[in-house]
Amino acid sequence: MRARQIEIPVTTQPGFAANRYYASPAINTNVTTFAPAANVMYAVPFYVSKTTVFTRIGVEVTVAVAGSARLGIYTNLDNAPSALVLDAGEFSHAGTGNAEITISQPLSPGWYWLVLASDATSWSLRGGSSLSNTYVIGKNAIEDTNNRVSAAFTYGVLPAAAPAVSVSSATAPNIWLRVA
Secondary structure (H helix, E strand, O other), rough: OOOOOOOOOOOOOOOOOOEEEEEEEHHHHHEEOOOOOOOEEEEEEEEOOOOEEEEEEEEEEEEEEOOEEEEEEEEEEEEEEEEEEEEEEEEEOOEEEEEEEEEEEEEOEEEEEEEEEOOOOOOOOEEEEOOOHHHHOOOEEEEEEOOOOEEEEEOOOOOEEOOOEEEEEEEEOEEEEEEE
């Protein structure tokens, strides 16, 4: 009789503690700022290890300018954003500091994409420039440090199906989720 082999899934997130904030592992080092362009949707991967209800989604605005940005969550398909899970709505980036939107979003285990889109330029938020999980997005070369994907997007309500994205090795927005 042959021994049965059991596969243990490898995860990058051991679970979620109450009242804590969690950001994408794609931007966990080399903290810097990220200056989004208007009419572009940016997405970073986010892993959920167990069914969890998230109560906030947000960013930290570091340079303010009049305007609005929108946050959301997409499912993952073939290492790219796919179907809209949540359009969390808009926040103003006219002031600096944490900008959060209250949500009540359960997510099942798996990979998701946290997205940001803005109607203005010349503002910035906390970001990162190193990727610890390059296998999530894929690499163009061994030395490439891809850490986000982006797509042209006319600012407004997030579409039900994500637009086609391209991989970028530039900095990524630091978008976080909070657990109740």
